[in-house]
Amino acid sequence: MARGLADMTARERTLSAIRTGLGVSGSDKIRASSAAERLKHHPSGTVPARAKGEIENLATLFADMLEGQAASLDWIAREEDVPEAVARYLRDLNLAARVRIGEDEMLSELPWKMAGALEIASGPAEPSDTTGITRAQVGAAETGTLFLTSGPDNPTTLNFLPETHIAVIRKSDIVGGYEDAWNRLRKSYGEGTLPRNVNLISGPSRTADIEQTMVMGAHGPRRLHVIVVG
Amino acid sequence: MQPRSHNFKENAARALHDDVLQSALSNVRSGFVAKRARARSALPEFDQLCNEARDIKNHTLAHLDLYLEAYEAKVVEHGGHVHWAADAAEACGIIADICRQQNARTVTKGKSMIGEEIAINDHLEHAGFEVFETDLGEYLIQIRGEAPSHIIGPAIHLTRPQIEADFRRTHTDLPAERDLSNAENLVAEARAVLRERFVAADVGITGANLLIAETGTSVIVTNEGNGDLTQTLPRTHIVIASIEKMAPTLEDANTILRILARSATGQDMSTYTTYSTGPKRDGDLDGPDNYHVVLLDNGRSAMLGGQFHDMLCCIRCGACLNHCPVYNAVGGHAYGWVYPGPMGAVLTPSLVGVEEAGHLPNASSFCGRCEAVCPMSIPLPKMMRHWREREVDQGRMPLGQRTAFKAWAFLAKRPALYHAATSIGVGFLSLLGRRKGAIRSLPLLSGWTRNRDLPAPQGRTFQDQWRAGWRT
Numbered sequence: 001m002a003r004g005l006a007d008m009t010a011r012e013r014t015l016s017a018i019r020t021g022l023g024v025s026g027s028d029k030i031r032a033s034s035a036a037e038r039l040k041h042h043p044s045g046t047v048p049a050r051a052k053g054e055i056e057n058l059a060t061l062f063a064d065m066l067e068g069q070a071a072s073l074d075w076i077a078r079e080e081d082v083p084e085a086v087a088r089y090l091r092d093l094n095l096a097a098r099v100r101i102g103e104d105e106m107l108s109e110l111p112w113k114m115a116g117a118l119e120i121a122s123g124p125a126e127p128s129d130t131t132g133i134t135r136a137q138v139g140a141a142e143t144g145t146l147f148l149t150s151g152p153d154n155p156t157t158l159n160f161l162p163e164t165h166i167a168v169i170r171k172s173d174i175v176g177g178y179e180d181a182w183n184r185l186r187k188s189y190g191e192g193t194l195p196r197n198v199n200l201i202s203g204p205s206r207t208a209d210i211e212q213t214m215v216m217g218a219h220g221p222r223r224l225h226v227i228v229v230g
Numbered sequence: 231m232q233p234r235s236h237n238f239k240e241n242a243a244r245a246l247h248d249d250v251l252q253s254a255l256s257n258v259r260s261g262f263v264a265k266r267a268r269a270r271s272a273l274p275e276f277d278q279l280c281n282e283a284r285d286i287k288n289h290t291l292a293h294l295d296l297y298l299e300a301y302e303a304k305v306v307e308h309g310g311h312v313h314w315a316a317d318a319a320e321a322c323g324i325i326a327d328i329c330r331q332q333n334a335r336t337v338t339k340g341k342s343m344i345g346e347e348i349a350i351n352d353h354l355e356h357a358g359f360e361v362f363e364t365d366l367g368e369y370l371i372q373i374r375g376e377a378p379s380h381i382i383g384p385a386i387h388l389t390r391p392q393i394e395a396d397f398r399r400t401h402t403d404l405p406a407e408r409d410l411s412n413a414e415n416l417v418a419e420a421r422a423v424l425r426e427r428f429v430a431a432d433v434g435i436t437g438a439n440l441l442i443a444e445t446g447t448s449v450i451v452t453n454e455g456n457g458d459l460t461q462t463l464p465r466t467h468i469v470i471a472s473i474e475k476m477a478p479t480l481e482d483a484n485t486i487l488r489i490l491a492r493s494a495t496g497q498d499m500s501t502y503t504t505y506s507t508g509p510k511r512d513g514d515l516d517g518p519d520n521y522h523v524v525l526l527d528n529g530r531s532a533m534l535g536g537q538f539h540d541m542l543c544c545i546r547c548g549a550c551l552n553h554c555p556v557y558n559a560v561g562g563h564a565y566g567w568v569y570p571g572p573m574g575a576v577l578t579p580s581l582v583g584v585e586e587a588g589h590l591p592n593a594s595s596f597c598g599r600c601e602a603v604c605p606m607s608i609p610l611p612k613m614m615r616h617w618r619e620r621e622v623d624q625g626r627m628p629l630g631q632r633t634a635f636k637a638w639a640f641l642a643k644r645p646a647l648y649h650a651a652t653s654i655g656v657g658f659l660s661l662l663g664r665r666k667g668a669i670r671s672l673p674l675l676s677g678w679t680r681n682r683d684l685p686a687p688q689g690r691t692f693q694d695q696w697r698a699g700w701r702t
């Protein structure tokens with residue numbers, strides 16, 4: 001039974017106005033299958049040529065892009081050297097030897113105690129934290145972009161609240177384009193689903209809101225340091 | 231905010247005589263324009279990606295009802311809530327209700343043009359909530375009680391000394407002798423002041439650059455990280471987004487994101503691109519308990535299939551503002567509402583009505599640069615012409631102006647003639663304007679220039695320069 005406009009919910013009104021504008025009905029089979037197909041197969045558009053290549057080239061591009069966006073990088077061979085690399089970075093910049101990490105399976109197993117007087121806390125970030133450490137599941141070389149996923153292992157606040165953010169990534173987790181990165185996440189989380197947050201991070205926080213002058217550390221971290229392992 | 235677009239002439243005249251504003255506006259050209267050109271030339275696939283992005287939007291709009299339904303189902307599947315709002319009043323009412331249900335006192339906000347469009351801050355403040363903008367540019371205009379003057383750089387009309395004065399006026403608990411003579415110190419002060427707000431907030435409101443149907447995800451693009459603190463620290467995260475922000479899949483979002491930052495700030499990718507899907511999950515140690523999306527129509531469904539359909543492809547990159555000689559001359563406030571420049575001249579009459587904003591499409595030199603730089607190839611000049619013609623047809627223009635515009639329309643439809651006529655015009659105009667660098671009266675269009683000075687054309691017409699390689 002047809003109802004008057006006043007009886008319709010905002011949802012029905014909006015959808016019906018869209019259909020009227022488009023001159024279609026909601027039950028058109030061809031339209032429905034065209035949308036459903038796209039959602040199911042999520043076809044890729046053009047991927048920039050520079051996002052294709054061997055891992056060595058991609059790792060170099062990844063680093064160059066990140067450095068171009070004012071992040072710093074460190075390359076280490078072995079996972080067990082991460083704590084020492086962290087301690088060294090903080091020492092060199094004269095930063096407090098205090099870090100907070102999540103329960104990431106790779107990070108929490110590391111020999112943190114060996115890394116001198118580094119003070120370690122876990123859990124989500126507190127406003128007083130100075131350095132947060134998280135692991136990037138994957139990194140896209142095309143723009144030097146880290147993909148960080150939320151979860152008990154890597155709380156999102158660690159990426160944003162402390163003044164210094166250290167991200168650890170395995171070299172084998174560096175891929176070319178965003179498509180490769182999302183396909184990795186689809187493998188971990190399943191099709192059509194994502195964790196609460198996927199944070200794509202391509203450098204430290206910045207603003208140009210004052211006379212277009214670039215200033216680092218607007219609200220998020222002033223420094224982004226990326227440790228590539230492998 | 232209440233539209234004041236009918237005052238365009240007066241606003242523009244004032245803007246042209248405002249030396250402080252003029253000095254602030256000079257940053258637009260040296261900043262955004264040059265950076266975009268560099269980013270574009272560094273990506274050989276840029277134009278191809280623009281074409282694909284346009285195809286994606288066309289496909290999405292043609293299936294918008296279906297993607298909205300699919301998106302809604304996915305948000306719900308992930309534990310979030312979707313609210314539909316036909317207009318600004320409904321959207322504001324929904325948001326205030328959510329805040330009340332949460333017993334909220336303070337609300338933080340990430341930058342959102344939809345927030346500006348529906349004037350959510352005013353509404354929430356009247357309802358008794360404290361609202362704090364957290365994007366630095368939005369914070370600056372909030373403490374000044376102003377509207378944004380640019381869709382991606384809301385405070386681009388301000389100079390450093392003005393900001394220093396505002397901070398001294400509003401941050402009165404800080405020592406008077408502190409040094410605020412450079413941008414670094416101003417940013418550091420804003421960071422410290424807003425840090426407390428983030429931590430204390432009960433509700434965080436963000437906009438969305440994209441909504442993804444495949445996963446029920448909202449995406450925000452920022453450089454400061456304020457949006458992330460806004461949406462991660464409070465118990466409740468509310469997203470306000472208009473219905474045309476839809477992208478079917480993660481791949482479609484990739485294509486759009488590859489051209490968005492490059493067109494906007496000239497970055498390859500914004501510092502933070504954040505995908506949010508539902509509230510925090512079982513076991514998560516941070517993130518909001520509640521996730522709400524308010525889907526706003528506010529006139530957009532009525533644009534579908536009509537003369538202004540293409541405007542729904544806009545990704546709000548701001549390139550058309552940055553490259554517009556009129557925007558560069560008068561700034562964003564002259565346009566009188568939240569969307570300035572060429573995109574605003576087309577969109578504002580669609581959203582607030584031709585009675586209020588019918589003047590805006592006249593705020594154009596029809597040089598065509600906006601369309602040339604628009605990553606979505608939106609035919610902005612053509613659509614401004616539609617509005618002009620409607621205004622002429624409805625007899626809203628004074629007679630002299632009407633005749634002039636009819637003549638202009640005649641020429642504009644004939645590119646060779648138009649080019650010849652405007653070339654003559656430029657030679658003539660620069661003679662007239664030579665003494666002061668600005669033109670104070672124009673014989674044919676005196677009705678149009680009475681209340682504003684046109685900047686004197688510098689040498690060649692835009693079309694000449696465009697042909698000579700200025701196009702990018």
Ligand code: SF4
Pocket residue numbers: 543544545546547548549550551573600603604605606607608610
């Ligand atoms: S109209 Fe085009 S150039 Fe202007 S903001 Fe929209 S997408 Fe960008």
